[in-house]
Amino acid sequence: MTENYHKVESVMIPIGMVVTAGLFINVGNILVILLGIDNQVMMNIVLAISSSIGFIAIPLLFLHYLGFKLIKLKFNVGSAIILTTIVLFISIFIFKSEEVAHAFIIATCEEILFRLIILSVLLSSFKKRDAIILGSLMFGILLHLNGDFLINFMTKFPASIILYILADRFGLQSAIAFHWFYNICIGSLLG
Numbered sequence: 001m002t003e004n005y006h007k008v009e010s011v012m013i014p015i016g017m018v019v020t021a022g023l024f025i026n027v028g029n030i031l032v033i034l035l036g037i038d039n040q041v042m043m044n045i046v047l048a049i050s051s052s053i054g055f056i057a058i059p060l061l062f063l064h065y066l067g068f069k070l071i072k073l074k075f076n077v078g079s080a081i082i083l084t085t086i087v088l089f090i091s092i093f094i095f096k097s098e099e100v101a102h103a104f105i106i107a108t109c110e111e112i113l114f115r116l117i118i119l120s121v122l123l124s125s126f127k128k129r130d131a132i133i134l135g136s137l138m139f140g141i142l143l144h145l146n147g148d149f150l151i152n153f154m155t156k157f158p159a160s161i162i163l164y165i166l167a168d169r170f171g172l173q174s175a176i177a178f179h180w181f182y183n184i185c186i187g188s189l190l191g
Contacts, residue, residue, distance in 0.1 A: 010125035011134060013066065014118040017059040018142050021113060024054025044101045055109035059117045071120045074171035083177035090181070095188040103187060107179035114139050114160070115167035115175050128168075136160035 028050025032043055063070065091097045114135055122131035140157030141149065147156075159182065167175035 007125045010121055013062065013121050014135070014138055015142065017062060017113065017118060017121075018138055020058055021051075021054040021109075022143065022145075024050045024058070027054075040098070040101075044105060047102060048105050051105055051109040055113040056117070059113055063117060063120065068121055068124060070116060071123060073116050073167060075173055076171045077173075079171060080173035080177075083173055087177055087181050087184070091184045095184055097184050097188055099184065099187045103183035104180050107183055108176050110139075110143070111163065111167070111172060111176045111179055114143075115164060115172055119164070132161060132164040135164065139163075 025047075028046045031037075031050070032046050037043055037046065088100065091100045091103075097103070118135050118138065119131055122134055126134065136157050139160040140152050140155075144152045144156050163175045163179055166178055
């Protein structure tokens with residue numbers, strides 16, 4: 001019985017983290033509207049602050065308070081610089097995207113939350129494969145509640161599994177770059 005309770009806890013805590021992250025993103029959006037901010041740079045600053053608090057700072061405080069340990073995840077600075085240069089080049093010169101900073105902020109904060117923080121909690125009770133599946137379900141369905149359930153399940157769930165594998169095998173920078181590039185592509189294609 002204790003093991004099942006621990007597994008339930010290890011699922012409920014990340015769900016709470018995802019809900020908190022969504023709340024803070026919406027608080028940031030409401031601030032932009034209430035303050036009448038129409039400057040893209042200022043909107044990105046508000047997004048960066050609200051996302052950093054909701055997706056990273058508060059979940060890290062939860063982890064610390066509840067006694068969870070962060071997993072050791074690879075991060076290669078050289079690879080991050082190369083990937084950033086490639087994504088920036090393609091985004092600006094091929095897609096002519098104006099959402100480069102916005103997509104980067106979202107991708108970075110979501111990747112830190114899911115591939116590092118939530119995975120740390122899930123691995124405390126589940127095998128890696130099961131933790132990746134659970135985390136991907138949360139990413140694909142819960143985080144993206146504003147979209148069509150079936151489309152999210154068919155696209156974001158498998159994309160999340162790929163992102164977990166990239167983070168595990170090549171480092172967090174690879175997952176961030178892929179997610180960032182994916183967001184730029186979708187934003188450019190769907191406009």
